[in-house]
Amino acid sequence: MNVSIIDQLKKKKILSLLKDGQRVDGRAFDEPRPLVVDTGVIPKAEGSARIRLGDTEVVTGVKIQPDKPFPDLGDRGIFICTAEILPLADPNAEPGPPNEDVIELARVVDRGIRESSMIDLTKLVLQKDKSVVGLFVDNSVTDYDGNLFDACSYASVASIMSCKIPKWEMVNDVPTLVDGQVSDPPITTIPVSVTMGKIGDYVIVDPNADEWSCMDARITITTNSNGNICAIQKGGDDGFTLEQLLKCSQISIATGAKIREILKKVSGS
Amino acid sequence: MNVSIIDQLKKKKILSLLKDGQRVDGRAFDEPRPLVVDTGVIPKAEGSARIRLGDTEVVTGVKIQPDKPFPDLGDRGIFICTAEILPLADPNAEPGPPNEDVIELARVVDRGIRESSMIDLTKLVLQKDKSVVGLFVDNSVTDYDGNLFDACSYASVASIMSCKIPKWEMVNDVPTLVDGQVSDPPITTIPVSVTMGKIGDYVIVDPNADEWSCMDARITITTNSNGNICAIQKGGDDGFTLEQLLKCSQISIATGAKIREILKKVSGS
């Protein structure tokens, strides 16, 4: 919990660069790091992706299984999204149950996809109130260099876009796999999250680990294919002015559009 | 675990007062603190109460839901009583799983009500062996000033007396709510616990926090509306003489009768 002297010096350095309009790694303020996406990396999973956002790396798998629907939601399939920072990703990560940061990470990634209605869950019902298809999207961070919100979000979206849904038929009230028949997931929009950090009064897109460790506040804004805003999460121990908030929404729409093109290419859609 | 010097001085003071026939707050040895009871404080719960016993405050809610009966107990409803000391109630309380003191508290409160047969559980069966009505009584201590046994017991009894039981009918083997129909709970007796502390050889009723922290032993005796004894729990690191035990039972019957009148008034019965 102690802010080390090294961290203080780092923040000083980063701030003085920002005053000159520069970032530590030479990017523009509104420029995300290069995004590299590979899908199908875990053939045994129904969908998968490994993405690198700068030096942050995430491997994500989608498992698809029949399940009971949630009570009162018998007319839609199940979508659950988790996140874990593997201990080999970061010398400070610890194995064990997730801490509040990781719980927030998983919930924000889940919400961005869920609130955009990316997956039409009404198409994933095998028998109303009895049996539905469940999509379980597990994000595993394998290398840490900041901004896990966007990295896990892009890995989740890419692995969902590339997944194949097996076919089950109800036989004697039991969902039974129909071998060899798969379908594309019912995708309605492509949600893209864009996370911005505030250091002093400067707002920067896609903070790397050095920037992440010294930022005062952050905001993650998720937009859909129409350029509308579908989820927001503010974090960190400082606030935003109204003006900053409006600027962030504009950045998230513009940057989100570029990232969406990369994600679209990957899945060939 | 260390008995602080302040605690030792406090005990000395309390003992010397007791020798003069006095308690720290001026009460008689067999005099409980004022009991204030409000019911219906949580309208969304089927029953609820907030009680103050001196400066000890408890909020209790009763949730009533259909449930599966316990195995071998298919002909009776379910009654479960819990207790939690909320961390805002006491600077020393800690959030997290209950420690042995809180487990004992919950079990003693539960047992006093259960062993008195206060609620006629045979009246809470929807379909024998399949579906019964469950009453879940959750006690939350919001302010601590000693003697949680009685405070939680009174709050539980008041919230049960004031609860309304929704009506369910079995439709296709599924318990189905009949909107707008409720009934009074099937109450057979009003159990009242009276907790006494022993400091030196003095026995005092309803110890407050100062007395609680320095007492040598305690006993909780629960009596029913007939003035019979239906549950006992001794605690603390010292013993009672037979004579003391018999005196305690007399106190519990007399004091219990007074408390019972207060509880009866509240629910209008």
Place this chain on the structure above:
Amino acid sequence: MNVSIIDQLKKKKILSLLKDGQRVDGRAFDEPRPLVVDTGVIPKAEGSARIRLGDTEVVTGVKIQPDKPFPDLGDRGIFICTAEILPLADPNAEPGPPNEDVIELARVVDRGIRESSMIDLTKLVLQKDKSVVGLFVDNSVTDYDGNLFDACSYASVASIMSCKIPKWEMVNDVPTLVDGQVSDPPITTIPVSVTMGKIGDYVIVDPNADEWSCMDARITITTNSNGNICAIQKGGDDGFTLEQLLKCSQISIATGAKIREILKKVSGS
């Protein structure tokens, strides 16, 4: 985690004795400690045994209950074996969830019995895919003097050999006890584990607590009634040469045969 000076001296002493062909308690290198077996010590359990292997003591009970079969294993009964070092067995044992040593212990004991096919689980099916008989074998170590692998293994085998299986019949799809009818368990072979420790380059059978605390590596080899090998587990922070491994297998067959005779006598088979 610190190797104490006393432990170092102990190891020195033990090693110098081994060089002279001697063990601390006078046994030959390939000689296990005396094994004493009592069965039926817990009459309420369907099978039970208390065994002493030297000064290591284990009490084991077998509970037998109908259960649902594992998915994809609907044509066989359930066998589950656990182990716990009770805190009264050892000043260093701690109550609470099992650590990695105890988890390995339980899994090795379980595997030795399971891989030998000692119990013909196909004989324990009440209704295919619906209801089977489950054997739960719980080993409780009550006194510790080394080599829990073999002690728990012998106690498990003896309690299984001595158990009586109640009879259940399916009535309306529910397994229903047929009072007073029991049968012997369907036993196909008697697996016997033999654990050997390596101290320096000496291999000794059935290490006691002193030997256990200073050995460099260990191996547990389980053989069946035919003298074949059915399970192996190597442990400890050193390796074995191929020659040592082959010698260990010979010892385990020879010693296992002697132990098997003791176990056979106990159950009268």
Place this chain on the structure above:
Amino acid sequence: MGVKKSDIVLLDDKGLRCDGRKIDQPRRIMIKAGVLKNANGSAYIEFGENKILAGVFGPRDVHPKHLANTDRGILRCRYHMQPFSVSERKNPAPSRREIEISKVIKEALEPAVMLENFPRTVVDIFIEILQADGGSRCAALDAAAVALADAGIPMRDMVSACAAGKVADTIVLDINNEEDQEGQADMPVAYMPNLEKITLIQLDGVLTPQEYEKCVNTAISGCKLVYEIQKKALRDKFFGDESQ
């Protein structure tokens, strides 16, 4: 948002909402400061059907000690729901939702607390939801901020929270439970009214950029209404309730 569709009319032809409110009208809000004896500071809020208790302890020693910060105090927050606070009895163990809300509330309050004034110590905020309704995180925040002030913790501003949202294609103030279930978007916002900074903002549901701007402004106007009620609660505690 909008998972279930029912027959409820979220906005009628007179511009009234399902509970009779106008689009810019908050629910009934009542705050009382100093309601607990043991806590160093406390507050009770009723916000619509929400009934919430907040208690503050500290600044006090940190346990375990290695969590202490030599430069400044630390703030901890626990948002916790009573088992009887919701329709279906809730398991008392903290859910992932409660852990996340605890975190965002802490981060919304932290900019207002002068933690630099009490290094090596901790201020603990405990929030107990006695009865839950739509907007419980905003109501909890409002109570917690009053409890901090009641405890005499030095603050550079109050923090006031209120949600706005989208219902029947209209931006409205202070979403209730039905509107949360049936509506199109819910945006809780916390605001420091004098420093004019937004310290919490979340969004579930879809908004156009224009709706987004309107929604933030609507929420801020709600925060300002809440601020007056918070000030009155503290005045009533310290100078007596003038209305009585």
Place this chain on the structure above:
Amino acid sequence: MGVKKSDIVLLDDKGLRCDGRKIDQPRRIMIKAGVLKNANGSAYIEFGENKILAGVFGPRDVHPKHLANTDRGILRCRYHMQPFSVSERKNPAPSRREIEISKVIKEALEPAVMLENFPRTVVDIFIEILQADGGSRCAALDAAAVALADAGIPMRDMVSACAAGKVADTIVLDINNEEDQEGQADMPVAYMPNLEKITLIQLDGVLTPQEYEKCVNTAISGCKLVYEIQKKALRDKFFGDESQ
């Protein structure tokens, strides 16, 4: 008490109970001290169908250290049931019932142990129920007290425990399993026989004030019987079993 009603005759017309005992007759009790090699003190008891092992370690260092008390030693107690000790296999994790019983047993033994003689240390009592029957907490207490004495822990008195109860409208000594299930009241009591103090008393079931007094006295008479058996177990351990 009295949840299930069956055909069992709890008290027949000759005044005999369902297991043939008279109303003031305890079940068979056998105690053996010093049965474990590693524990500092130990005892094994068979009390009716109860089979229970108790082991004591200490006085020894306390871990974690902050639990130590500079004025006096501390006593810890764990009452734990084996998975195979009851009809339906029990989950080995400690239940709330086991945690409560551990606590009341510790508090029943504490008055007898001269903890003031060994500050900063702990005495640990571990009780393992190998086979459970009615009255297991009393039997466990009896074994634990003998194990403490066997460990040489300084004690100011023995602690002896036995239950009494109400069955077929009659106060009887030492309730068995069937009587616990079908009877009207169960009252476990622990007693220091020389100091004449009751250190444990619990009651489940309904008693009139007169029955209450009789029940306590009956239980104390049982404790005195147990005391003789405890003394014999320690004599047999330290001076040899004279009966052999």
Place this chain on the structure above:
Amino acid sequence: MGVKKSDIVLLDDKGLRCDGRKIDQPRRIMIKAGVLKNANGSAYIEFGENKILAGVFGPRDVHPKHLANTDRGILRCRYHMQPFSVSERKNPAPSRREIEISKVIKEALEPAVMLENFPRTVVDIFIEILQADGGSRCAALDAAAVALADAGIPMRDMVSACAAGKVADTIVLDINNEEDQEGQADMPVAYMPNLEKITLIQLDGVLTPQEYEKCVNTAISGCKLVYEIQKKALRDKFFGDESQ
């Protein structure tokens, strides 16, 4: 072993196995060293359908400190499966199987690591199974050993692991998933190729003494093949991939 019987032909009349391999032929093995940025050493292995990542941190300070050893470093190992690594989604909490495998892998690597060179410190090995196939513990060990070397941890030998087993009454090298399910025995072995010591051996399934000897020898021959691939991975990392 051999729980389910299906129609699969484990060994055909040409001496080929169900995946077309000869009895002494391992599956495809690919190892890459130095694949992670944050870890001090790392490796990625594909061994049949296994896809496994290993990362090493240390030597570094031990937390909590009381675990540190004043004489020598300590080695810790976690073997962990991703939820998506197997057919049925796996609960991410470590299973008892994973805890046991973590322990045997640690004990298989420990003889090779010169822990006496760095007292009071710890080396942590984290193994993540991205996709699981038969023989994942051997593949995990192979990757972990390369990751240790990549981290520059002083080692007195490499550790190379490969299983052998019995299928259709024949001893074969490197059991795959189907052979593990349908075959007669599986014996994972880890070997220090220069010191000629076996540091891991387990067996599930029945072997005669003669088969046992043959099986160990077959597994060791597989370990020697793996050793060459491990060396190449480290050469490629430190001196460049000559094949490219």
